[in-house]
Amino acid sequence: MSYICELVGGYWIILFIFFLFAAILEMYYGYPSIFFICYPEWYSLHYSQAKLYYLLVVIAGLGIMSIIGYIRFSHPGITELELTLENGNRQD
Numbered sequence: 001m002s003y004i005c006e007l008v009g010g011y012w013i014i015l016f017i018f019f020l021f022a023a024i025l026e027m028y029y030g031y032p033s034i035f036f037i038c039y040p041e042w043y044s045l046h047y048s049q050a051k052l053y054y055l056l057v058v059i060a061g062l063g064i065m066s067i068i069g070y071i072r073f074s075h076p077g078i079t080e081l082e083l084t085l086e087n088g089n090r091q092d
Helices: 002-030 041-045 047-074
Strands: none
Touching (some): 002 047, 041 047
16 A cells, blocks of 8 residues: 555656646746737637646646656666776776
8 A cells, every 4th residue: 555655646746746837837928918919819819718728738748748657667678788897096
């Protein structure tokens, strides 16, 4: 039970940070359109619908990133390297 809680908790913390970053970006780029005419007219007229589309894009993007991350974490690529080291203690 502890392992499951730890796994799910760590996963949701990472997603929360990405959602927070997406919300900050939306606030930074979305609110100026209310006060200034800097976006297409459709965006200003349908601001709530544009926010919904943004939310769906963020959820889809985070879902894809999560699936790819889980697959890469579950199946790590291991590379074996051969290193040749010289003795660094030379006496001249």
